[in-house]
Amino acid sequence: MGSVPRDEPSGVSLSRVAETDQRPPGREVLHMLAPQASDCNTCVVYGDDVGQSLLDQVEDAERELRAAAEADRAGGPDGSDADLQRYFDEVIAADQKIEPRDWIPEAYRKGLVRQIAQHAHSEIIGMQPEGNWISRAPSLKRKAILLAKVQDEAGHGLYLYAAAETLGVAREELVQMLLDGRQKYSSIFNYPTLTWADIGAIGWLVDGAAIVNQVPLCRCSYGPYARAMIRICKEESFHQRQGFEILYTLANGTGAQRRMAQDAVDRWWYPSLAMFGPPDTASTHSEQSMAWKIKRFSNDDLRQRFVDMCVQQASVLGLAIPDPDLRWNAERGSYDFTDPDYDELFRVIKGNGPCNRQRMAYRHRAYDDGAWVREAAAAHAAKRRAEAA
């Protein structure tokens, strides 16, 4: 990936501490959690180790998708505008899937392109903060795992660009919209990765938040997006485990390692909560998006679900969530917690986070450096077409 961007703002020193791998390896750690499964939300994430899981929900969604593909869709539209709309509404109401062959309202198309493209851009920009540590991973094993993970993110970007293309927009156009700032990417990737523990915190918290947000998208009404999400969620679940295991190792290591792990959790907690978007009262798209069954839950509902999941996982890690007001609310059956700073979220979204400029400068450079690859691929395709003609 060429020269690795250095994430640390000037003046901040990198504290990199070699890991001690004297504790049980990850798999054993996760199996040790199994007896707690009945009252520990960890099972919701590490499902195939300890029971009912987010992965089970992904598999349910996959079955639903197959059933929808096989379902009889008799009673199609007669071609009139009113009937096209009626048919679209009926497909959504029946929890069937809209496919690229179907007529869709322009606003549904635009909304999906916006969300899917933003999601795709997030996967691609999201390679940077973690790519920052590939050359400095503390062992060959850690380096190989991180390489695979960062490569997965590129793959997720590709599935998502492909899903967006089924809506009649070219990938090149979407990439241009990212480069010239007309489309966004997730706020979370504008924060720096200062220590190796940040790779653990990203896996545990950022990928954890991504999973909580994205599993319901496996049931999105637009077939190509839902299908892309099935595969992405299966891979994300591995990402989250690797982050949890890095933090577990550090949290049970030396005092310096433990402090490094806690410091990373302290810095990534609130930005991870902000990933879910503005509060419902300030969310511009949620209502329509939920009516179209693109989103299945509101930003606040998913944020709450994430907090409830993390509290018990943090106790297994032995790390503190940096929120003095975090406490169980028996009446609501959920944890009360402090909201992230939404003013900060909006500042970051507008381009004024700690690493926005660095992230975009790197993306521009990568795009320019890759020009010869695109030209060579286009020349090769043109030659093939000429030979076939």
Ligand code: 3HC
């Ligand atoms: N970062 C940047 N922009 C955000 C944001 C965030 N965390 N949260 C909201 N926004 C933007 C919205 O895009 C919208 O701006 P726009 O109208 O200019 O497009 C505005 O803030 C208002 O927010 P809404 O709540 O109305 O927006 P949505 O209904 O689209 O909800 C969302 C936001 C929950 C992020 C939703 O779009 C979504 O679920 N997207 C798909 C998942 C996704 O993109 N995740 C990004 C992370 S990917 C990832 O984490 C990779 C993994 O490997 C770690």
